[in-house]
Amino acid sequence: MGKRAAAPRGRRRRGPRGGSGRRGPAGRIVLLSLALIGVCLSGGAALAHWQGTSAPPGAAPGNAAAPPGPPQARPAAPPRAGRDAPPRREEPAAVPASGPGTFTTARSTGVRTGSGTPRRYSVQVEDGAGLSAVQVAEEIERILAHPQSWAAHGRGAFQRVARDADFTIRIATPATADALCAAQGLDTGGELNCETTEGVVVNLKRWMRGSPTFAGPPAEYRHLIINHEVGHEIGIRRHMGCAGPGKPAPVMMQQIKGLDGCTSHAWPYDSSGRYITGPLVS
Numbered sequence: 001m002g003k004r005a006a007a008p009r010g011r012r013r014r015g016p017r018g019g020s021g022r023r024g025p026a027g028r029i030v031l032l033s034l035a036l037i038g039v040c041l042s043g044g045a046a047l048a049h050w051q052g053t054s055a056p057p058g059a060a061p062g063n064a065a066a067p068p069g070p071p072q073a074r075p076a077a078p079p080r081a082g083r084d085a086p087p088r089r090e091e092p093a094a095v096p097a098s099g100p101g102t103f104t105t106a107r108s109t110g111v112r113t114g115s116g117t118p119r120r121y122s123v124q125v126e127d128g129a130g131l132s133a134v135q136v137a138e139e140i141e142r143i144l145a146h147p148q149s150w151a152a153h154g155r156g157a158f159q160r161v162a163r164d165a166d167f168t169i170r171i172a173t174p175a176t177a178d179a180l181c182a183a184q185g186l187d188t189g190g191e192l193n194c195e196t197t198e199g200v201v202v203n204l205k206r207w208m209r210g211s212p213t214f215a216g217p218p219a220e221y222r223h224l225i226i227n228h229e230v231g232h233e234i235g236i237r238r239h240m241g242c243a244g245p246g247k248p249a250p251v252m253m254q255q256i257k258g259l260d261g262c263t264s265h266a267w268p269y270d271s272s273g274r275y276i277t278g279p280l281v282s
Contacts, residue, residue, distance in 0.1 A: 093208040093218075097190075098175035099128040106137035110160030113144050114151030118158050119233065121199065122165035126172045129204050136171055143226045148267035150227065153275070155268070156234045167199035167233055169226070177203040192256065193225055200229040211256045214264045223266035227251045231268065240278040250278040 103124035112118045123137035141160050143149065150156045172180060174190040180201045181187075181194035188194055193202050202225055210218035231252050240250040245261035251268045253259075262278075269275055 094130070095205045095208050096128060096130070096173050099126045099173040101176050101179070102127045103170060103172075104133045105162060106133040106160070107162045108134060108137070108160070109162060110137065110141045111145075112157060112159040113141070114157030115154070116157045119156060120159050120161045120164065120166045122161055122163065122168045124168055124170045126170070126176055126204070129171060129173060131171060131204075131207075139222065140169060140226055143223050144230065146223065146267065148269045148271065149223070150230065150234060150268055153269055153273065156230075158230075165199075169200045169202065169229075171202050171204055171207055173204050177201050193229060195229055195232045200226075200233070202226075202229070206256075213256055213259060214266075216264065216266065220266050224251060224255065224264075227266065227268055228254075238280045239282045241281040243276075243278040248276050250276045253278060 103126050106123045106125075123133060123140055125131050125133040125136050137160055144151055144158045146152070151158055170180070177193070178188050178190055180196060181192075184194065184196045186194045188203065191203065191205065193200070193206060195201070206225060207222060208218060210216070210221035211224075214221045214224065228251055236252055238252075239254055240252045242249060242253065242260040242262035247262050248265035248270060249255050249259055249262035251265065253262070255264055265276060267276075
């Protein structure tokens with residue numbers, strides 16, 4: 001075999017001015033930049049793919065992430081009841097200062113409370129007082145039937161009637177109450193209740209608003225009003241005082257005039273059936 005002829009040696013071809021067949025620093029920077037752009041584009045396409053309808057790698061089929069929507073404002077939370085809510089103030093009940101002096105009688109008969117011959121009573125409400133005579137009569141009936149009241153302990157029996165009553169319980173405006181009580185020589189000063197020869201006169205202001213010296217609500221104070229005045233009707237003529245600091249006040253105490261260290265109490269008996277008494281004062 002003969003020898004291969006040697007290739008003729010010529011000059012290297014030169015590239016453009018400023019370059020050569022080997023990449024210079026500027027060329028390397030351009031290539032690196034292009035590579036980085038490609039990586040970013042491919043990564044962005046992959047990220048967009050994961051956030052689109054397809055799930056990211058490793059996710060179970062059917063659990064594709066939903067595309068993010070525009071940010072939405074969170075609705076304001078409504079104020080919570082209880083400690084966060086402002087305390088509700090009970091407005092004093094509106095009480096007319098005077099009325100026409102005429103009364104509406106509750107025209108119904110109630111259930112007898114207690115054992116023995118009942119004392120029959122009727123209930124009347126002054127016209128214009130804003131109260132239903134029937135509703136007031138039913139509340140008084142419940143008061144007298146309370147387990148801490150007189151009838152539950154053998155101190156009397158009662159029945160509400162529409163006529164031929166042994167005594168009458170009247171709810172009257174302050175001016176009318178004063179006039180009815182003054183006829184018996186009693187000064188009630190637009191504030192107090194009284195007992196008359198016809199029965200009980202209850203000042204509308206006390207019925208609706210209670211008493212500033214009484215710790216309970218007006219509905220509880222009504223127990224005290226009825227139990228005190230009916231106590232006179234069953235023969236307890238004299239008032240009582242406080243038996244000692246911290247003790248419950250007797251129902252026959254004029255609690256609206258002060259408690260003298262006792263705690264306000266609306267019933268003749270305590271929850272264990274003990275009669276609450278105190279020294280006789282008037």
